[in-house]
Amino acid sequence: MRIIVGITGASGSLYGYTLIRALHQLGIETHVVATETGVKVLQFECGIKMEDLKEYAVVHHNQNLFASIASGSFKTDGMVIVPCSMNSLGAIANGVGDTLLTRAASVVMKERRNLVIVPREAPFHVIHLRNMTTLAEAGVSILPASPGFYHRPTEIWELVNFIVARILDELDIEHELMERWGEKNESP
Known part of the structure; x- marks a missing residue:
């Protein structure tokens, strides 16, 4: 399996970093590309440089339109842009x-x-919503970074894993990042 992860300049780069590490732990070939601002936000929010990601993935420069991931003949199983x-x-x-x-x-x-696109900004104005609708109508999964609380999280990493688990589900990748509803106790 081969997945592309894109990181942009919205806040929430921890989601992208956590996804990249999870894919690596699952043995999935991962290719990463980040916007210029995405690189800066990753460094600011997580203290992570793009070079640090080479331990987990193939890292591509955003201006290299000759990279493998720019071609449809380079087969992948999907792409996630998070955030x-x-x-x-x-x-x-x-x-x-x-x-x-x-x-x-x-x-x-x-x-x-x-x-799979994971928008992190809020609130949305009508142009944001129209762009998301355009993508959804084209078959893109729009998965806002809106964690649930039914698993009773007590740590930030549990909220992050909730979203990363949903992303992996969208890609049909099995994982054990969180307990699924109904696997233990359904009563509140």
């Missing part, structure tokens, strides 16, 4: 492929592979 800024979401929704991240997303869509 996804409204700027990147808007570019993808409108067919702009001028960076590796947006080009890879376009390729995943045209090849009818799974694309």
Whole structure:
């Protein structure tokens, strides 16, 4: 299995970093690309540099449109953009492929592979919502970074794992990041 992970400049890069590590632990080949601001936010929020991700994934530069993930002949099982800024979401929704991240997303869509977009910004205005609708109508999964609380989290990592688990579910990847509803006790 081969997954692409995109990281943009929205807050919430911990979700992307946690997903990359989870994919690595599951033995899944992972390719990573980040926007310029995504690189900065990852460093600011997590203290992680792109070079640090090379331990877990193949790291691509966002301006390298000759990278493998820019081509449909490079078979992948899908792509996740987490977190996804409204700027990147808007570019993808409108067919702009001028960076590796947006080009890879376009390729995943045209090849009818799974694309999961995890918007982190809030609130949304009508243009954000229209862009999300455009993508949803094209078959893209829109998975807002809105963790649930029915598993009674007490630590931040439990909230992060909740979203990462949902992302893995969207990609049909088995995991044990969290207990599923109904597996133990359904009573509140």
